[in-house]
Amino acid sequence: MKVYADNAATTKISDTALNAMMPCFKDVYGNPSSLHSVGQNAFHAVRDARAQIADILNCKSDEIYFTSGGSESDNWAIKGTAELMAKKGKKHIISTKFEHHAVLHTLKYLEKNGFEITLLDVYENGIIHIDDLKKAIREDTALVTVMFANNEIGTVQPIREIGAVCRERGVLFHTDAVQAVGHLPIDVQNDNIDMLSMSGHKFHGPKGIGALYCKNGIRLPNLIEGGAQERNRRAGTENVPAIVGMAAALKEAADNLSENTKKLCEIRDRVIDGLLKIPSSRVNGDRTARLPGNVSMCFEGVEGESLLLYLDMVGIQASSGSACTSGSLDPSHVLLSIGLPHEIAHGSLRLSFCEENTLEQADYIIEQVPPIIKRLRDMSPLWERLQKERGNA
Ligand SMILES: *Cc1c(COP(=O)(O)O)cnc(C)c1O
Numbered sequence: 001m002k003v004y005a006d007n008a009a010t011t012k013i014s015d016t017a018l019n020a021m022m023p024c025f026k027d028v029y030g031n032p033s034s035l036h037s038v039g040q041n042a043f044h045a046v047r048d049a050r051a052q053i054a055d056i057l058n059c060k061s062d063e064i065y066f067t068s069g070g071s072e073s074d075n076w077a078i079k080g081t082a083e084l085m086a087k088k089g090k091k092h093i094i095s096t097k098f099e100h101h102a103v104l105h106t107l108k109y110l111e112k113n114g115f116e117i118t119l120l121d122v123y124e125n126g127i128i129h130i131d132d133l134k135k136a137i138r139e140d141t142a143l144v145t146v147m148f149a150n151n152e153i154g155t156v157q158p159i160r161e162i163g164a165v166c167r168e169r170g171v172l173f174h175t176d177a178v179q180a181v182g183h184l185p186i187d188v189q190n191d192n193i194d195m196l197s198m199s200g201h202k203f204h205g206p207k208g209i210g211a212l213y214c215k216n217g218i219r220l221p222n223l224i225e226g227g228a229q230e231r232n233r234r235a236g237t238e239n240v241p242a243i244v245g246m247a248a249a250l251k252e253a254a255d256n257l258s259e260n261t262k263k264l265c266e267i268r269d270r271v272i273d274g275l276l277k278i279p280s281s282r283v284n285g286d287r288t289a290r291l292p293g294n295v296s297m298c299f300e301g302v303e304g305e306s307l308l309l310y311l312d313m314v315g316i317q318a319s320s321g322s323a324c325t326s327g328s329l330d331p332s333h334v335l336l337s338i339g340l341p342h343e344i345a346h347g348s349l350r351l352s353f354c355e356e357n358t359l360e361q362a363d364y365i366i367e368q369v370p371p372i373i374k375r376l377r378d379m380s381p382l383w384e385r386l387q388k389e390r391g392n393a
Contacts, residue, residue, distance in 0.1 A: 010202070016252045017249040032237075033227065042240050066211050068210060072212075088142075092115070093144075095119055096128055096146055126337075128146065133162060144171055147178075149180040153321075153350075166192065173193060178198060195215065274366030304346055305320060310372040331346050
């Protein structure tokens with residue numbers, strides 16, 4: 001059986017999105033800035049896509065700025081707000097310990113350039129305490145940036161409450177909603193959001209396209225100087241096929257949201273319940289305030305990378321929080337942020353499902369994972385030591 005369960009890393013493009021894109025390569029190939037009919041067709045395609053996305057997020061069309069993806073949107077929102085607010089003497093930014101690196105590394109860059117950063121604790125369940133946020137806000141706080149849903153452990157923050165606190169205290173609020181858009185209901189007005197980052201490839205749209213929602217009235221500095229695209233703020237000829245594909249994918253996700261959520265929660269909960277039967281296993285983060293398709297677990301005495309390789313051999317593609325992307329052996333900052341000790345954080349497994357996954361696949365996972373874990377533990381000196389310490393050996 002083949003089971004792609006790494007949808008938090010990226011998704012397969014949907015037929016709907018692909019079919020919407022094809023004409024943009026062949027017939028609607030004009031430059032949206034050209035005044036002739038071929039250009040105007042492309043202009044209309046971009047305009048309609050923008051309106052469709054704005055409608056789904058409940059904002060105005062001219063509050064949507066197309067970017068190359070989530071990382072760019074995060075960088076623009078955070079660096080832009082920092083520059084804007086520094087002029088008013090505000091150089092303090094609040095975020096959380098377990099943000100995506102697109103946020104954390106941007107904050108690190110700002111810290112080197114004279115900003116003060118406060119990172120809120122996310123506790124064992126992977127959710128901030130509103131009281132901590134209230135205490136952290138100061139006179140000189142320029143921005144609060146808290147992710148909507150975590151990409152590794154899938155926990156969902158109380159975004160509306162966070163936004164309400166920020167409104168009350170007069171602080172701008174940005175959310176990295178890359179894992180949430182297309183997967184959770186979002187209404188930027190009701191949710192008190194000033195800026196929001198999204199990315200097409202996380203909800204069955206194409207890669208290399210995203211958007212930043214920026215509430216009217218916030219004068220973010222231009223990201224790229226040049227032509228007049230994106231209301232003069234981000235120059236460069238629009239990626240028309242990708243913009244159209246992202247809008248089509250989002251529309252499809254929004255139309256099927258409740259149906260998909262129901263199905264995904266069923267798959268998720270079946271897998272979690274099934275894998276929890278493995279001794280010395282645990283779920284990372286809150287069990288209910290979590291993305292419908294996210295399973296994040298740790299298995300003691302197991303090396304996450306080895307587990308992934310064995311799973312791939314039986315047709316299951318997953319991910320591990322301890323991915324040593326930079327060649328380092330440090331476990332994921334997300335798993336450490338919820339208080340897991342290093343040796344447990346190393347044995348992590350993330351399965352992220354989409355609506356194409358099935359309950360049969362869930363059962364296949366529940367059947368395949370335990371013997372692999374047993375085999376890895378049988379070879380593990382760490383497991384042997386743990387068993388001895390507990391008097392099990
Ligand atoms: C994937 C992801 C990003 C980066 O988005 P790209 O479009 O790949 O740049 C940022 N934040 C979160 C939470 C993500 O999951």
